[in-house]
Amino acid sequence: MDTTTTLGHPLSITRELRTELIRKTVHLLVATVPLIVTHIGTVATLLLLAAGTIIYTWAETLRQNGRDVPVISRLTVLSSRPRDLGHFVLGPVTLGLGAMMALLLYPDPAATVAIYALAFGDGVASVVGKLLGSIQLPLTGGKTLEGSLACGVVVAIAGYLVLQSWPVALAAAAAAMVLEALPTRDADNLILPAGVGMVTLALL
Numbered sequence: 001m002d003t004t005t006t007l008g009h010p011l012s013i014t015r016e017l018r019t020e021l022i023r024k025t026v027h028l029l030v031a032t033v034p035l036i037v038t039h040i041g042t043v044a045t046l047l048l049l050a051a052g053t054i055i056y057t058w059a060e061t062l063r064q065n066g067r068d069v070p071v072i073s074r075l076t077v078l079s080s081r082p083r084d085l086g087h088f089v090l091g092p093v094t095l096g097l098g099a100m101m102a103l104l105l106y107p108d109p110a111a112t113v114a115i116y117a118l119a120f121g122d123g124v125a126s127v128v129g130k131l132l133g134s135i136q137l138p139l140t141g142g143k144t145l146e147g148s149l150a151c152g153v154v155v156a157i158a159g160y161l162v163l164q165s166w167p168v169a170l171a172a173a174a175a176a177m178v179l180e181a182l183p184t185r186d187a188d189n190l191i192l193p194a195g196v197g198m199v200t201l202a203l204l
Helices: 010-040 042-064 072-078 091-105 110-132 145-163 166-181 185-203
Strands: none
Touching: 010 042, 010 072, 010 091, 010 110, 042 072, 042 091, 091 110, 091 185, 110 145, 110 166, 110 185, 145 166, 145 185, 166 185
């Protein structure tokens, strides 16, 4: 979700990178949403996303009260950043809501591009920023130029594969880069697909 660089002991960097890889693996699962839509339809997919979000919310509420839910609670702990410790981890909730928002607000192919921006762009930006980021962008809360560029590249490629139009794909990528760089924390899971979908739809 962010492309913040990590300074300090190499062990800390490795642990933080591992956490980001786990988080972004969950992000990548969102990329299956357009495929699911083609098989079971938009309404059924929305219901599936809503059910998953509700189940996670229930499990995380129990974890906050000292009662772990097998698999879900363990994955939540493994993918939690230091800022999440002791708090309800909102990332999976906003991730599910972001995918649902894309399906509700935009027709295909704009919805697909928006979801791919969420799944691939945000995920790659974070991992590249942690691994290679060295140039911090001002007023972004520590996000990096390398991470933002990586976001733009993958969104441009994904957008072109969906749209077969470089101008629209590049515009979607530019929007993704700007929105991903904002210091919005977990809210980027909502802002990114909403903004990229809007730009894509406007240019189709």
